[in-house]
Amino acid sequence: AQSVTQLGSHVSVSEGALVLLRCNYSSSVPPYLFWYVQYPNQGLQLLLKYTSAATLVKGINGFEAEFKKSETSFHLTKPSAHMSDAAEYFCAVISPGFQKLVFGTGTRLLVSP
């Protein structure tokens, strides 16, 4: 079975501060992991993906995530938040052979000036 847990339905940061969005996964085999972002009134957009190559994955808009097998985590970070980063972020996991992507419940990022 595979699942993903996103800790914190809302995260608030100030502009320029570090962004850290948490994602923990459960999978019986080494998984593929994704982060998607959803801006208001839009669909989801791929930020980055981990597919068993480098454990530190760089994505669009300055975001990156690190795969840590020992912690079953795939947290999303950005060194300096921008107002335009305010959106909802979804972590997703798929176990090879399952062919079914499982999404977390999402974390809404709020950025204040």
Add this chain to the structure above:
Amino acid sequence: ETGVTQTPRHLVMGMTNKKSLKCEQHLGHNAMYWYKQSAKKPLELMFVYNFKEQTENNSVPSRFSPECPNSSHLFLHLHTLQPEDSALYLCASSQGQTDNSPLHFGNGTRLTVT
């Protein structure tokens, strides 16, 4: 032109109405998906088509009926819906129904059932 286009963007329908949602992808992908997004719930996969063949029906009620006439078009036919069916319906496509093919989403249809 965006990669995945959904129409209409908003739809209000009564419980006795029949309506259809349309999705079109311009990415040359072979797999297409319908997802339901409700507040405070994870995205729910409804249907998957791979090379026009339905490969997944995630225990969706029969009042939702998908149609995939070709690899570029996907429809969701709706009839006798319930108020709890009100949600954002997202269409997505991917290169194939493989494990690491990322999904490309449309902007969704916001459905309200009255």
